[in-house]
Amino acid sequence: DATSPDTGAAVAQMRYAEDLEAKGDDAGAYKACKVLVKRYGLSMLAPKAQRKMGVLLQKNGDYDKAFDAYTGYLTKYPQGSDFDAVVEQMFAIGKLFLEGQKKKILGVATTASMGRAQTMFESIVKNAPFSKFAPLAQFDVGQALEKQGKYPEAIKAYQTVVTKYAGDAIADDALYQLGYVRMQETREGSYDRASVAKAREAFEDFINRYP
Secondary structure: OOOOHHHHHHHHHHHHHHHHHHOOOHHHHHHHHHHHHHHOOOOOOHHHHHHHHHHHHHHOOOHHHHHHHHHHHHHHOOOOOOHHHHHHHHHHHHHHHHOOOEEEEOOEEEEEOHHHHHHHHHHHHHHOOOOOOHHHHHHHHHHHHHHOOOHHHHHHHHHHHHHHOOOOOHHHHHHHHHHHHHHHHHHHOOOOHHHHHHHHHHHHHHHHHOO
């Protein structure tokens, strides 16, 4: 109800958060948004506040927590008007981790986490399965697994792209990676004639589809 006391309180809380942000107090603005979501979670401004939490964290380089805040938006407000924009930011953060962004623990950057990149892309596929980023995220699940040397799991992830998103442009990249990862398996593991044959088949399939 737009005339309820809660609505007026939510509007006042959002103004308070925006004023703090304008003054450069991002930490205070973040806390104000968090209070709004907790107290007035059913108000029309709650999705905006949830997204702003992610924006503020991302702006200050806390990408890991920003991703979690954005995930909160997808799970709490799947019909939100900013859904697509939030997914896009989540994908961008996932890419940073895939390229070596270091995970923060207690505010201190630790080693790069390829496992975290993997879970980020899996989260996008799970929470935004019909978004334009779902096929790309599924492909990057494979990339993260491949970088971890988890070749059987990477093959499965790429195969999912080929079968589930056959009409998407990323499917041809996934088909190529299937052959490449199988080839890496034979190079780094013991020589296996069956694996070599599968790698060859994948490359031949790629050539037949994309001459």
